[in-house]
Amino acid sequence: MSLLSVENVSFAYGRRPTLGDVSLTLEAGRSLGLVGESGSGKTTLLRLILGLERPAQGRIRFDGAVLETRNAAFMRGYRRNVQAVFQDPYSSLDPRQRVLRIVSEPLRALKIAGDHGAMVQAALTGTGLDPDILARYPHEFSGGQRQRIAIARAIVARPRLLLADEAVSALDLSTRIRIIELFRTLATQMTLVFVSHDLGAVAALCDELAILEQGRLVEAGATRDILRNPQHPYTRKLLGSVPRMPA
Amino acid sequence: MTLLAIDRLTLTAAGTPLVRDLSLALAPGERLGLIGESGSGKSLTALASIGLLPPAITATGSITLADTEVIGAPERTLNRLRGTVTATIFQEPLTALDPLMQIGRQVAEPLARRARRDGTPLDLNHEVTALLEAVALPDPDRIARAYPHEISGGQRQRVAIAMALACRPQLLIADEPTTALDVTTQAEILKLLDRLVRERGMALLFISHDLPVVAKIVDRVVVLQRGEAVEAGPVADIFAAPAHPYTQSLVAAARRFDAALEAVP
Numbered sequence: 172m173s174l175l176s177v178e179n180v181s182f183a184y185g186r187r188p189t190l191g192d193v194s195l196t197l198e199a200g201r202s203l204g205l206v207g208e209s210g211s212g213k214t215t216l217l218r219l220i221l222g223l224e225r226p227a228q229g230r231i232r233f234d235g236a237v238l239e240t241r242n243a244a245f246m247r248g249y250r251r252n253v254q255a256v257f258q259d260p261y262s263s264l265d266p267r268q269r270v271l272r273i274v275s276e277p278l279r280a281l282k283i284a285g286d287h288g289a290m291v292q293a294a295l296t297g298t299g300l301d302p303d304i305l306a307r308y309p310h311e312f313s314g315g316q317r318q319r320i321a322i323a324r325a326i327v328a329r330p331r332l333l334l335a336d337e338a339v340s341a342l343d344l345s346t347r348i349r350i351i352e353l354f355r356t357l358a359t360q361m362t363l364v365f366v367s368h369d370l371g372a373v374a375a376l377c378d379e380l381a382i383l384e385q386g387r388l389v390e391a392g393a394t395r396d397i398l399r400n401p402q403h404p405y406t407r408k409l410l411g412s413v414p415r416m417p418a
Numbered sequence: 419m420t421l422l423a424i425d426r427l428t429l430t431a432a433g434t435p436l437v438r439d440l441s442l443a444l445a446p447g448e449r450l451g452l453i454g455e456s457g458s459g460k461s462l463t464a465l466a467s468i469g470l471l472p473p474a475i476t477a478t479g480s481i482t483l484a485d486t487e488v489i490g491a492p493e494r495t496l497n498r499l500r501g502t503v504t505a506t507i508f509q510e511p512l513t514a515l516d517p518l519m520q521i522g523r524q525v526a527e528p529l530a531r532r533a534r535r536d537g538t539p540l541d542l543n544h545e546v547t548a549l550l551e552a553v554a555l556p557d558p559d560r561i562a563r564a565y566p567h568e569i570s571g572g573q574r575q576r577v578a579i580a581m582a583l584a585c586r587p588q589l590l591i592a593d594e595p596t597t598a599l600d601v602t603t604q605a606e607i608l609k610l611l612d613r614l615v616r617e618r619g620m621a622l623l624f625i626s627h628d629l630p631v632v633a634k635i636v637d638r639v640v641v642l643q644r645g646e647a648v649e650a651g652p653v654a655d656i657f658a659a660p661a662h663p664y665t666q667s668l669v670a671a672a673r674r675f676d677a678a679l680e681a682v683p
Contacts, residue, residue, distance in 0.1 A: 417653070
């Protein structure tokens with residue numbers, strides 16, 4: 172059984188259709204790259220998977236169970252299993268809170284019992300941060316370190332599925348490489364959906380690729396197969412547009 | 419002859435040096451890339467070159483643009499240089515355009531200034547259409563009547579390029595002009611810039627953190643790290659055999675993404 176399945180999902184903001192009849196599945200332990208340009212619907216699909224929006228048609232299943240966004244008890248359990256990291260490490264951390272409080276927030280919100288301090292320290296260590304930074308504030312850290320703090324918060328409750336929305340796009344090249352390395356390590360411990368317009372980052376990280384164009388899924392499959400033999404004209408155009416280093 | 423000469427430029431804010439002892443030169447028609455990560459001082463260098471530094475930043479050294487010293491020059495002198503000698507396009511075309519003004523009127527403004535300067539009357543409507551056509555905008559008459567929010571990001575960047583070209587500058591400064599754009603749009607804008615710079619014989623100062631993008635459009639590069647030039651030379655040589663450890667790390671990172679895209683394990 173797939174860990175995540177998106178079944179014939181359509182969605183519209185007002186009258187404007189954003190996603191049309193999208194279906195895909197992801198097995199536990201695999202990593203999926205959702206790729207597309209602005210307006211492709213990739214962030215909307217991620218919001219649907221997070222349960223922040225409800226599909227107009229179709230449904231999303233997690234571990235076999237249909238996502239019930241209006242069922243608070245169901246969603247609490249779901250949040251424990253599914254966490255997200257967003258693009259901007261400057262706006263996603265509350266500047267007035269210390270690292271301990273930021274990273275332990277999901278533990279409090281989800282009423283998870285146990286030694287929160289120890290869990291936070293384990294999450295910080297897991298993202299390559301010094302566990303001694305608990306009393307510090309976000310402004311004391313660089314963009315890459317802040318993104319590690321955001322990732323620590325996302326993994327502190329030990330979710331089974333981690334969603335990342337353009338989580339490396341705002342970072343410099345050398346930081347981007349290191350954060351991708353971190354995601355690669357995390358992908359050995361959990362299932363990962365990595366949304367990005369950056370084909371190079373996705374290619375370096377994900378086992379599988381799904382390519383969206385204007386709300387439609389145009390191609391999906393193993394990353395290696397799609398890169399070597401893209402079938403859809405849009406996929407070929409996208410791959411052809413990525414600038415490469417001179418030989 | 420040198421169009422832009424930066425000599426031992428140091429930029430300081432509250433005692434902290436942001437750019438240190440930077441020297442570079444650009445001849446007419448030459449294309450130079452300034453590469454660096456955030457905080458490396460590349461955009462500040464561009465702003466200093468056109469005399470647009472924030473008041474809190476002090477510049478020492480020398481910047482000459484078409485034989486005129488920029489550092490310490492009065493605003494009147496600088497205004498004469500901007501437009502005639504140099505024009506700049508920035509990363510975010512939405513903030514570069516006035517949201518309340520139709521595209522045609524925005525493009526007409528620098529054209530009218532040029533006409534006044536040269537003392538030659540211009541058919542503004544005709545010139546606006548010609549410029550919008552030059553940047554390959556479809557249906558230029560419709561675009562001229564549109565407001566910035568009614569066109570796409572790629573089209574807005576084309577409009578910003580049209581406005582930069584309106585004054586027929588000798589030097590085009592492009593500060594991360596494709597960073598905010600989608601990858602297919604980026605490819606089109608790079609092609610457009612390459613053609614326009616070639617056809618109009620402009621020099622190009624291209625600022626970017628993206629190595630493959632820089633390699634597509636310039637001949638020479640200067641690599642900046644924390645305000646200091648660590649390496650400079652022809653782009654093909656530097657990307658093939660980077661000498662400085664910082665450049666080596668950037669080139670290795672860029673090549674890893676390339677290898678991943680080639681599905682090379």
